[in-house]
Amino acid sequence: MTLDVSLIPMLQDNYGHLIVEPETGTVGVVDPPEAPPVLAALAERGLGLDWILITHHHGDHIGGIPGLTAATGARVVGPRADQARVPGLTFALGDGERFAFGATSAVVMDVPGHTRGHIAFWFDRDQAVFAGDTLFSLGCGRMFEGTPQQMWHSLARLRALPGETRMFCAHEYTASNGRFAATIEPDNADLRQRLRDVADLRAAGQPTLPTTIAQECRTNPFLRVDVPAVAAAVGTQASDPVATFAALRRAKDGFKG
Ligand code: ZN
Ligand code: FE
Secondary structure, eight states: OOOEEEEEEETTTEEEEEEEETTTTEEEEESOSOSHHHHHHHHHTTOOOOEEEOSOOOHHHHTTHHHHHHHHOOEEEEEGGGGGGSTTOOEEEOTTOEEEETTEEEEEEEOOSSSTTOEEEEETTTTEEEOTTTEETTEEOOOSSOOHHHHHHHHHHHHTSOTTOEEEOSBOOHHHHHHHHHHHOTTOHHHHHHHHHHHHHHHTTOOOOOEEHHHHHHHOGGGOTTSHHHHHHTTOOTTOHHHHHHHHHHHHHTOOO
8 A cells, every 4th residue: 555645735835745654544744834734634634643754944844843743742753964953853864764654664865955954755665755845846956055066966866766756845846947947958848748737737726746756857957967958058068967967056046937
């Protein structure tokens, strides 16, 4: 039985993710920016809350911790590297460690760059990864605390997950990321198809997530920095993925679209 995942839209463009392991009924929420919408989703389904999973310390990912722990007694698991910056953390994990979640488990991956303590939760048996603000659909997080070298290394590790892995990220940025991606690879047929699908989904008020690692490998310029057309678009060599990544990230930071 595979992990059940529901998106909870919060704030402007955040997603918290309600996760239920069906065999044991273990319930978690990933990166809740606030408590009330999560409590409403739990009440609607008659669920308690066992775990709050945190990818990094930013306010729009941890804001729900006090309200949720007070209301449910849930424990909080998050990055060991950032223990001091996640108030209420009860269980800290680092790279390669397994987090047991009911009958399943997640491998913790250190993916620094957006922040220095950012982790991802990879539920390998359930083919799902929670990437926080490291990888977005058609984009990636800003480098607030890392170098291009670090951020590219983190993205390359996510890219190397099995293609069928469902990728859940913490923001609905796909349409605006897509406008930038289209300037980098205007002739990428998979990207053009994805942009049409994204436009249809947004017009219908639907999320564009999850995506899959395979789909991102075909369409996300930040996972394609070793593709000659992507490097050429930012004036670098495909043989130097770090320089290409750095140039691409700079171009995106300055992109008004
Ligand atoms: Zn963030
Ligand atoms: Fe965020």
